[in-house]
Amino acid sequence: DAKTTQPTSMDCAEGRAANLPCNHSTISGNEYVYWYRQIHSQGPQYIIHGLKNNETNEMASLIITEDRKSSTLILPHATLRDTAVYYCIVRVPLSGGYQKVTFGTGTKLQVIP
Amino acid sequence: GAVVSQHPSRVICKSGTSVKIECRSLDFQATTMFWYRQFPKQSLMLMATSNEGSKATYEQGVEKDKFLINHASLTLSTLTVTSAHPEDSSFYICSARVGRRWDTQYFGPGTRLTVL
Numbered sequence: 300d301a302k303t304t305q306p307t308s309m310d311c312a313e314g315r316a317a318n319l320p321c322n323h324s325t326i327s328g329n330e331y332v333y334w335y336r337q338i339h340s341q342g343p344q345y346i347i348h349g350l351k352n353n354e355t356n357e358m359a360s361l362i363i364t365e366d367r368k369s370s371t372l373i374l375p376h377a378t379l380r381d382t383a384v385y386y387c388i389v390r391v392p393l394s395g396g397y398q399k400v401t402f403g404t405g406t407k408l409q410v411i412p
Numbered sequence: 413g414a415v416v417s418q419h420p421s422r423v424i425c426k427s428g429t430s431v432k433i434e435c436r437s438l439d440f441q442a443t444t445m446f447w448y449r450q451f452p453k454q455s456l457m458l459m460a461t462s463n464e465g466s467k468a469t470y471e472q473g474v475e476k477d478k479f480l481i482n483h484a485s486l487t488l489s490t491l492t493v494t495s496a497h498p499e500d501s502s503f504y505i506c507s508a509r510v511g512r513r514w515d516t517q518y519f520g521p522g523t524r525l526t527v528l
Contacts, residue, residue: 342522345517402448402456
């Protein structure tokens with residue numbers, strides 16, 4: 300299984316960009332990188348995903364290195380409501396259509412006023 | 413967006429009793445539902461995967477006789493913690509997926525179980 304490593308915690312000033320790194324050096328060619336976040340005592344929320352190209356949506360941008368061994372989630376203008384644990388996940392497809400997912404420890408992002 | 417609900421949101425029970433947690437997809441039919449467990453300050457751990465009308469697939473180390481999963485319809489899955497003990501106290505989260513793409517997996521708000 301491709302595993303991910305993330306910093307345990309990060310701080311970011313409100314209004315500034317938050318850049319959350321993730322290493323996934325054992326990722327294979329057909330595995331996508333997904334980002335979810337979990338606000339305290341709630342279920343995870345999907346943010347963005349990508350395979351090779353950089354992606355952007357209304358919530359964030361995802362930058363994937365050319366060798367795909369790492370990626371960065373960018374929240375362009377962090378707000379206090381973005382304080383959460385952010386999980387970088389590599390999807391591991393299994394036979395029969397099941398897609399097992401392993402959540403790592405995630406990065407606790409604290410947005411500071 | 414798609415909504416997944418869980419009931420109850422919190423439950424406190426005595427040791428030795430059984431607790432049932434419901435997971436519902438409110439506005440879509442979920443071909444697959446997943447159950448996760450999360451201990452304080454730890455990450456989510458997948459417990460089991462279930463498809464409607466078939467037996468659940470449990471992850472290694474998860475006791476299937478203790479954590480009974482029933483996925484009787486495309487909108488409802490239940491997790492029953494049988495003979496609960498204090499070590500079963502945790503945050504239980506379900507997710508529901510339509511189709512095979514993983515970004516179509518939607519998470520419920522979670523259920524906080526406390527076993528006294």
